[in-house]
Amino acid sequence: MKPSAYVLLFFLWIGTFYASTIMAFAEFISLWYMPAGISIAAFLIFGKRAFIPIFLAVFFLSFRFTEQLQQGLDPAHLAAAILFALAHTVPYGLGGLAARYWLSHFIQHGLPIRIIGLLVIYAVSALCAAIAGLFVWEFTTETYDNIIEEGWFAWWLGDLVGVMVIAPLMCLILPKFTNTRLAWLEEFYAHDRKLSANLKPFLFKLCVAAAAVIGILLLDSQLTHPGIAYFVFFVTIPQLWIVLTERTSFATTSLVVITVIMAFGVGLFNVTDQAITYQFALYMTAAISYFAVAVPALIQRNIQLQEMSMVDLLTNLPTKWLFKTLVNQVVKSSRPNQNHSIAMYNLDHFKKINDDYGEAIGDQVLIDSAQIMKNELRDSEILCRCEQDIFVVFMPNLDIDAATKRANELRHKLPVLHIDDLILPIRGSFGVAQVQFGEAIEETVERATRALQQAKQEGRNKVVAIS
Incomplete structure (x- = not known):
């Protein structure tokens, strides 16, 4: 962790503290406590190295250096500042480290499960920090009695909203500013x-969300009905619209903007009597957004799995599953008098190439030979890799005789490969079978496989057809 990262965390924490003070609708009371998000994100990104800048930032603000210089150093005040710094840094430090361990070591679990664990860690950390802070406050002052009983819920919820909203933004910003790469975070x-x-689309959706928040606050200030404030939960709808259709970075930004508008609006529209309702709405909006983030990620994962099921990763040819799907569609749409054939081939003595020159050379043989054969195909023909060195070609509108002739043409196209200092003449054995009307494609492939086995038994590098 570079010195610049320490300085960045220190001033970020102090800056967000004053920003929270500006948004407070009463002394020490705001809908959210932004520094809590900075603290837990710092430990989440940088680990235990974040302790020093976070501790110093809390201590700096708690100690109030200017006042102490004017009035003289008060040891009791120094001790109180240290306790306040520890009461904040330790719970969020443990929470951030626990979240870091959870996300990085349990990556085999699905994203929703990891998000549930993350929310639990956030909630416990904020609760411990709230109780610890109130305990220190009650212990070091004489003006607040029973403050833990009266203030723990508001403090906890304010801290929790700060964590939920600011931590994702910091997880986006801090790695970029400090050149820190975390594979488990990139998901x-x-x-x-x-x-x-x-x-433009994002800004339009953000304006809709902002207008909804302002409209509800205005309505709540004009009508005396206590249920009006609960309309704020509908802000979840435009936020979800953003999360599900825009980048995660945009969704994170929109959550911050909605929270800032609501935090200012509670005081501006004088609806502080419903502050807890708005706090809880912010928490629920943030929590739902966390789970909604998993939806695009899961969709992307499904797309990747679908691509893996359709395209062979080594040769970039269609897989056997995609081959059968495409061929079935062609066969089912064919007329009874249309003839289609299948040629299955494998590379002769491929195992010896692997054994003599290694799997890397073997893979290159597969890649190069597959690409050459692909380039020789007609537009209507389909080539796929079934397994190892076995390939299948679908030849539409060819009967068994024409397909045999075509297979011989392809056999002669197999190349002499030059790989590094090696010269490898590639030869292949072919088995051809015609698709019978009403026959499942698996049955045709099975007959082509038998023809291939016969070609290999008869000396390889030849074409054998089975009607």
Whole structure:
């Protein structure tokens, strides 16, 4: 961790503290406590190295250096500042480290499960920090009695909202500013690369969300009905619209904007009597957004799995599953008098190439020979890799005789490969079978496989057809 990262965390914490003070609708009371998000994100990204800058930032503000210099150093005040710093840093430090361990060591679990664990860690950390802070406050002052009983819920919820809203933003910003790469964190933002970076749709949706928040606050200030404040939960709808259709970075930004508007609005529209309702709405909006983030990530994962099921990763040819799907569609749409054939071939003595020159050379043989054969195909023909060195060609509109002739043409196209200093003449054995009307494609493939086995038994590098 570079010195610049320590300085960045220190001033970020102090800056967000004053920002929270500006948004407070009463002394020490705001809908959210932004520094809590900075603290837990710092430990989440940088680990235990974040302790020093976070501790110093809390101590700096708690100690109030200017006042102490004017009035003289008070040891009791120094001790109180240290206790306040520990009461904040330790719970969020443990919470951030626990979240870091959970996300990085349990990556085999699905994203929803990891998000549930993350929310639990956030809630416990904020609760411990709230109780510890109130305990220190009650212990070091004489003006607040029973403050733990009266203030723990508001403090906890304010801290928790700060954690839920600010931590994702910091997880996006801090790694970029400090050149820190965390593979387990990138999963949350991986699908961003597949989405548009156009700001116009996002800004429109953000304006809808902001207008909804302002409208509800205005309505709550004008009508005396206590249930009006609960309309704020509907803000979840435009936020979900953003999360499900925009980049995760945009969704994170929109959550911050909605929270800032609501935090200012509670005091501006004088609806502080419903502050807890708005706090809880913010928490629920943030929590739902966390789970909604998993949806685009899961969709992207499903797309990747679908691509893996359709395209062979080594040769970039269609897989056996995709081959059968495409061939079945052609066969089912064919007329009874249309003839189609299948040629199955494998590379002669491929195992010896692998054994003599290694799997890397063997893989290169598969890649190069597959590419050459692909280039020789007609537009209507389909080539797929079944397994190891076995390939299948679908030849539409060819009967068994024409398919045999075509297979011989392809056999002669197999290349002499030059790989590094090696010269490898590639030869292949072919088995051809015609698709019978009403026959399942698996049955045709089975007959082509028998023809291939016969070609190998008869000396290889030849074509054998089975009607």
